[in-house]
Amino acid sequence: MNIRKMSMVGFSPTRTTKTVLESIASGMDIQASTFIDMTLPTHAEAMCFGSEEVVIIGAPVYAGRLPVHAVERFRKLKGEHTPVVIVVVYGNREFEDALLELKHLVIEQGFVPVAGASFIGEHSFSTAEFPVAQGRPDSSDMACAKAFGEAVVSKIAALESVVGVEIDVPGNFPYKNGMPANSVAPVSRVACTLCGLCESVCPTGAIEVSHEVVTEASLCIRCCACIRACPHEVRVIEDEAWKAIGVRLYTNCATPKMPQLFC
Ligand SMILES: Cc1cc2nc3c(=O)[nH]c(=O)nc-3n(C[C@H](O)[C@H](O)[C@H](O)COP(=O)(O)O)c2cc1C
Ligand code: SF4
Ligand code: SF4
Structure with missing residues (x-):
């Protein structure tokens, strides 16, 4: 061909x-x-x-x-x-x-x-x-x-x-069941400069930056693009259950x- x-x-x-x-x-x-x-x-x-x-x-x-x-x-x-x-x-x-x-x-x-x-x-x-x-x-x-x-x-x-x-x-x-409905999203800490980068990379339009950063958690797919994009590292996961998944993956998926x- x-x-x-x-x-x-x-x-x-x-x-x-x-x-x-x-x-x-x-x-x-x-x-x-x-x-x-x-x-x-x-x-x-x-x-x-x-x-x-x-x-x-x-x-x-x-x-x-x-x-x-x-x-x-x-x-x-x-x-x-x-x-x-x-x-x-x-x-x-x-x-x-x-x-x-x-x-x-x-x-x-x-x-x-x-x-x-x-x-x-x-x-x-x-x-x-x-x-x-x-x-x-x-x-x-x-x-x-x-x-x-x-x-x-x-x-x-x-x-x-x-x-x-x-x-x-x-x-x-x-197929197996996919992602369950979500009710948590990353948060922006007080040192946020409102630069808007997190909003520009969000695949679901969950973030709106104006005089503050507002995230609609029900739209968040937990992709972490906003966390990676934040130039000041102030976009973070605070939810303990989500953080615990990261620790489990670190323990169980090391090979x-x-x-x-x-x-
Ligand atoms: C919500 C969510 C669920 C994930 N589920 C799995 C999974 O089931 N198995 C796995 O090995 N990785 C899983 N991952 C990791 C991603 O597949 C992996 O980080 C991938 O490299 C991300 O691709 P991207 O960089 O193109 O966004 C998951 C990531 C996210 C955000
Ligand atoms: S984790 Fe992904 S979907 Fe959720 S707010 Fe950040 S960029 Fe949007
Ligand atoms: S990318 Fe970081 S500094 Fe910029 S608006 Fe989002 S949370 Fe704030």
């Missing part, structure tokens, strides 16, 4: 998924394209892709599933037998049903999954005190992602067409996991 164009599409609040997709793309020697970022609520456009392009699509794993906002936004994509590489990035616990969910979603949207992968990214709840998968994806993950991109190109080049191509990925259907490729 002759592929003329490549696109990356991702949902990536703390940017590890974006890094992985870009590393995969670096191994695919096809005319590069930009990263189509579906992380923010402002990205509302529907997009169509043809059969002579390849799309790399990725999202983080939340509670063993895809984040609901990623699913919602990926539903705006439409393929026409477009080959797609499906990728999930998880915080060194498990990815459970997320990759299977992504496979089903892209097929419903008209794409043909030709390869899939799970990679490890620093856990969104990781802190300096209780690090979880700190520094992932690291240089070895990135080298693996690049080699995966090269393998995908070879696979597509050897195909007459994508009709009938199938890949097997782990996971169960019906580094490796990327898994399904090609």
Whole structure:
């Protein structure tokens, strides 16, 4: 098959998924394209892709599933037998049903999954005190992602067409339950300068900065993008139950996991 164009599409609040997709793309020697970022609520456009392009699509794993906002936004994509590489990035616990969910979603949207992968990214709840998968994806993950991109190109080049191509990925259907409803969000400490950066990175529009920072907790998906973005480190988790999850992950998920490729 002759592929003329490549696109990356991702949902990536703390940017590890974006890094992985870009590393995969670096191994695919096809005319590069930009990263189509579906992380923010402002990205509302529907997009169509043809059969002579390849799309790399990725999202983080939340509670063993895809984040609901990623699913919602990926539903705006439409393929026409477009080959797609499906990728999930998880915080060194498990990815459970997320990759299977992504496979089903892209097929419903008209794409043909030709390869899939799970990679490890620093856990969104990781802190300096209780690090979880700190520094992932690291240089070895990135080298693996690049080699995966090269393998995908070879696979597509050897195909007459994508009709009938199938890949097997782990996971169960019906899927496990995803994230439960949430009632807590990070808070901004008094030293906040009201710079507004946290508002600008929030994938759900949960934050409003005016003379104070107001966060609508029921909209918060606990992605931690606002915490990472705060230049003064005054956006923090105060909820004890949430902090305890971070400590448990630090204790239970210390052994580094490796990327898994399904090609
Ligand atoms: C609400 C939430 C739930 C998560 N659930 C899981 C999980 O089930 N398994 C896991 O290994 N990592 C889990 N993670 C960690 C993310 O998958 C991981 O940090 C990923 O690298 C984040 O991607 P991003 O940087 O593109 O936002 C979760 C993170 C968040 C915010
Ligand atoms: S308020 Fe919640 S959803 Fe918004 S960026 Fe912060 S953690 Fe993510
Ligand atoms: S990014 Fe930090 S300093 Fe800026 S408004 Fe948000 S909490 Fe305040």
